[in-house]
Amino acid sequence: MQTEFLIIIILFIALFFYIVIPAIGAFIVRERWRKFRKGLIDISLFPLVDYSDRTTWKEGLLGNYRFFGNLEAIQGENRIWLNNGTISIAVDLQDVSLYLVPSQTPYQGDYHDYSRGTSGDSANSPEDFEKALSYQEPVSVKWKQIFSLPEGTNVFVAGSLTMEKGRIIFQSHSGRPLLVVIFDGVKQELLKRSIWYGRQKNEYWNQFTLTSLVTGFFLLLFCTYIFLKISSTRIPALISLSLSLLPITLLLPPGVPLLFLYRILWKKARSLRAERDLLLLPFRYFNGNSNDFSRETKIITKLPDQSNYIMVRNGSSSSASFLPIKGNVKIRTSSLISSRGSQEKISYLFGAYKCNETGEYITQPDDPMAELIQIPGNPKKLAKKCHNRAQLFAFFSGFCILSEVLLNLFLLLFILQYYIQ
Numbered sequence: 001m002q003t004e005f006l007i008i009i010i011l012f013i014a015l016f017f018y019i020v021i022p023a024i025g026a027f028i029v030r031e032r033w034r035k036f037r038k039g040l041i042d043i044s045l046f047p048l049v050d051y052s053d054r055t056t057w058k059e060g061l062l063g064n065y066r067f068f069g070n071l072e073a074i075q076g077e078n079r080i081w082l083n084n085g086t087i088s089i090a091v092d093l094q095d096v097s098l099y100l101v102p103s104q105t106p107y108q109g110d111y112h113d114y115s116r117g118t119s120g121d122s123a124n125s126p127e128d129f130e131k132a133l134s135y136q137e138p139v140s141v142k143w144k145q146i147f148s149l150p151e152g153t154n155v156f157v158a159g160s161l162t163m164e165k166g167r168i169i170f171q172s173h174s175g176r177p178l179l180v181v182i183f184d185g186v187k188q189e190l191l192k193r194s195i196w197y198g199r200q201k202n203e204y205w206n207q208f209t210l211t212s213l214v215t216g217f218f219l220l221l222f223c224t225y226i227f228l229k230i231s232s233t234r235i236p237a238l239i240s241l242s243l244s245l246l247p248i249t250l251l252l253p254p255g256v257p258l259l260f261l262y263r264i265l266w267k268k269a270r271s272l273r274a275e276r277d278l279l280l281l282p283f284r285y286f287n288g289n290s291n292d293f294s295r296e297t298k299i300i301t302k303l304p305d306q307s308n309y310i311m312v313r314n315g316s317s318s319s320a321s322f323l324p325i326k327g328n329v330k331i332r333t334s335s336l337i338s339s340r341g342s343q344e345k346i347s348y349l350f351g352a353y354k355c356n357e358t359g360e361y362i363t364q365p366d367d368p369m370a371e372l373i374q375i376p377g378n379p380k381k382l383a384k385k386c387h388n389r390a391q392l393f394a395f396f397s398g399f400c401i402l403s404e405v406l407l408n409l410f411l412l413l414f415i416l417q418y419y420i421q
Contacts, residue, residue, distance in 0.1 A: 006236040010223060014243040017216025025208035029200050033138070036099060037198045037277065039179050041284055043158040044191055044369040047304045049168075051087040059163050061173065066158035068187045068368065071149055078143065082155055090169040091157050093143040093180065100139040101183045101190065102197050138197050149182075156181040156190060187368040195281060196274045202266060213247050220244035228420070238420050242412040246405065249412060255404035262404070265397035272390035275334055279383040282350040282373060285309050300353055303367050310353035310362060314346060325351070326363040329374050334382045336389065347376045 049067045067089055069082030078094040157180045160173035172178050183190050200206070220240050227237035250259060285301050299311045312323065329349070351372040352365035364372040375382075 003233065003235055006227070006233060007239060010220065010236055010240045010243060013216060013219050013223070014246075017212045017219065018243075018247065021212040022204050022206065022209040025206035025212075026203035029203045029206045032140070033199050036138075036140075036179075037195055040181075040191060040194050040198070041281070043179055045284065045304055046158055048367070049087065049089065049161065050305075057163050057168065059165075062161040062163055062168070064159060065161040065170075066156070067170070068154075068156050071151055071153040071155055073151075074149070080149075080155075082157065089157075090167060091155075091178065091180070092169055092171040093178070094172075096143050096172065096178050096180055097140050098143055098146065099179075099181045099194075099198075100141070101181055101194050102138065137201055138194075138199075143180075154183050154185075154187070156183065156187070188371075191369045192278055192281065192371075195277050199270060199274065201270070202263075217244050217247065234420060238413060238416055241416055241420070242409055245412060246409060249408045250404060252408070254411065255408040258400045258404035258407070262397045262400040265393045265400065269390040269393035269397060271335070272386045272393065275336075276383045276386035276390065278332060279334065279375065279379045279386065282311070282348075282371060282375075283379070285370070286311060303352075303365060303370055305367055307366065308353040308355075309365060309370060310349075310351060312349040312362070314349065323353075324359070324361045325349075325372075326361050327351075327372055328364070329372055332373050332375050333377070334386060336382065336385050337377065346378060347374055348379055349374045 043064075043066055046064045046066045049065045067082065067084065069084040069089065072081040072083040072088060074080050075090070078092055080091050080093060082089050082091060157170050157178055159170055159176065159178035162169050162171055162173070170178055181190065181194065183193070185193075221244050224237050224240040224244065227233040227240060250256075285303065286299060287301075297313050301309050301311075303309045310323075329351070349362065351362040352370070354361055354363055362372070
């Protein structure tokens with residue numbers, strides 16, 4: 001009875017410090033980046049700060065806005081000034097976290113310049129986000145941890161805008177902190193780059209993992225030391241020593257091929273979740289992602305600046321949209337579509353809808369967070385496929401790491417039994 005009780009204690013220590021605590025950290029990390037991505041999507045529906053609105057501004061809270069600017073100056077400990085060429089705005093960064101988005105743009109896809117007569121039937125190649133994803137990861141840091149920023153740094157800020165003594169200031173309001181992103185490159189790439197990169201490579205390895213693993217390792221070694229002094233506790237000592245060494249032996253044969261397979265499958269699951277989010281991104285302007293658009297051929301909605309934004313579904317009999325297109329149309333597809341099956345019967349086109357004396361046409365929106373984009377196939381069905389496939393890959397990756405743990409644990413028990421008498 002005593003042996004069974006000791007084994008239960010050992011297993012509890014290993015389970016708590018090797019799995020439970022890192023898993024709690026993993027949920028915290030995943031939820032933080034999920035809030036970041038969702039926050040950016042929600043914020044993209046805020047109006048942009050427009051200097052022409054200054055005549056209507058009054059002292060106090062003006063509402064929720066967003067702003068792209070370059071760092072102009074740092075004032076005091078918590079205030080910076082941004083300028084977009086027409087207006088300067090102060091940003092109060094007290095207790096605000098800043099997000100640093102990887103500088104490399106993931107977009108490697110083709111585009112069609114319809115305004116120059118490029119055919120919509122030419123071959124499309126998918127956006128090569130997955131290659132860039134392998135080594136890029138976002139960073140979140142408190143403002144008080146940043147000592148300096150170079151003048152001209154690209155900054156995106158969104159949240160509550162207030163007017164104090166004739167000056168407009170972004171400030172956290174009602175417990176809702178500002179969302180501030182530092183980025184390189186063009187502002188038109190910021191949203192989709194953040195949606196793609198805004199997730200940790202492996203949530204298991206988080207701020208709690210190393211401390212938890214080291215604590216579990218020494219606790220199990222201590223248990224081994226105690227049990228070795230008692231002849232009747234040989235089996236608990238053997239199990240305790242094997243479990244203490246397990247995190248190290250995961251990097252050794254014979255289980256290491258399973259570790260590499262786990263990493264490949266986990267990375268693929270992460271990539272597919274990002275694809276899912278990007279495929280659904282244009283639908284945020286059409287009352288969310290819950291509506292069924294499969295039977296609609298054309299829907300017009302409003303962007304935050306009150307300009308028209310259109311979704312056009314092209315049928316199998318049409319290789320281009322029902323409306324002429326002016327500008328470069330980027331092609332967004334999915335890794336689940338093979339090159340042989342890339343010619344889809346339908347496609348969805350999203351862009352700014354214009355109508356003037358020359359007629360109707362679709363073009364690039366003025367809003368930098370809105371896209372002129374074409375998606376071969378049904379985005380909703382592709383997104384669901386990505387979601388289901390991601391869950392499948394995540395399941396098999398978990399199966400691989402569990403198999404490696406059991407395999408290496410069995411090997412450790414087999415070897416150590418000859419040394420623990």
